[in-house]
Every structure is written in structure tokens, then in C-alpha cells.
Amino acid sequence: MVDLSANVVTVIQKIFRESDRPAASELLRHELADNLPHMREIYDPVRFDRVRMAALKLSNGNMEKLMKAIALGKKDWRDLLMTAGLGQLDAHLDWYLSISA
Numbered sequence: 206m207v208d209l210s211a212n213v214v215t216v217i218q219k220i221f222r223e224s225d226r227p228a229a230s231e232l233l234r235h236e237l238a239d240n241l242p243h244m245r246e247i248y249d250p251v252r253f254d255r256v257r258m259a260a261l262k263l264s265n266g267n268m269e270k271l272m273k274a275i276a277l278g279k280k281d282w283r284d285l286l287m288t289a290g291l292g293q294l295d296a297h298l299d300w301y302l303s304i305s306a
């Protein structure tokens with residue numbers, strides 16, 4: 206398990222209904238964490254943020270879509286980044302800034 210960053214929490218609060226926020230948070234905290242291939246070797250919070258932001262972007266605030274995005278990320282988190290259009294190193298920050306304003 207890896208805690209969520211303040212930015213990820215902000216996005217969850219922004220895009221999910223209040224009733225879905227706890228479940229979305231728990232899924233991200235447990236399912237897109239140090240259990241992912243090649244993520245446990247190097248602990249880097251930015252790497253987790255990138256993957257979690259990609260799942261959030263694809264979910265568009267929908268729990269079913271979030272679960273599908275998480276499944277993709279668990280299979281290959283790089284595919285999740287590319288599918289969400291967040292393959293560039295800082296693309297997740299640009300997306301975060303666009304929705305948090």
C-alpha cells in the first residue's frame with residue numbers, strides 16, 4: 206500500500222461523487238501501488254502519481270471505468286499511461302492543473 210498524494214486526493218474530490226470517493230481512494234491506494242511490476246524496486250512517489258492520475262483521467266469519475274483502468278494498469282502500467290495520453294514525464298501535472306483550477 207502506498208498513500209495517496211495531495212494532488213491525487215484533490216482529483217478524486219473533484220471528479221467523483223462524494224459517495225464514491227472512499228472506494229476510489231482505497232482502490233488506488235491498494236491496487237496501483239508497490240504491487241505493480243517494476244514499481245517496487247524504486248520507490249518514487251511521482252511514478253505512483255503518474256499511474257494513478259492516468260487511471261483517474263480514464264475513469265472520468267466513474268467507478269466501473271476506474272476499475273477497468275486499474276485492471277489495465279495492473280497488467281502493464283505503461284499501457285495505462287499511454288492510453289490516458291499521459292506518457293510524457295510531466296503530462297500528469299498538466300492534466301492535474303487543467304482540472305484543479
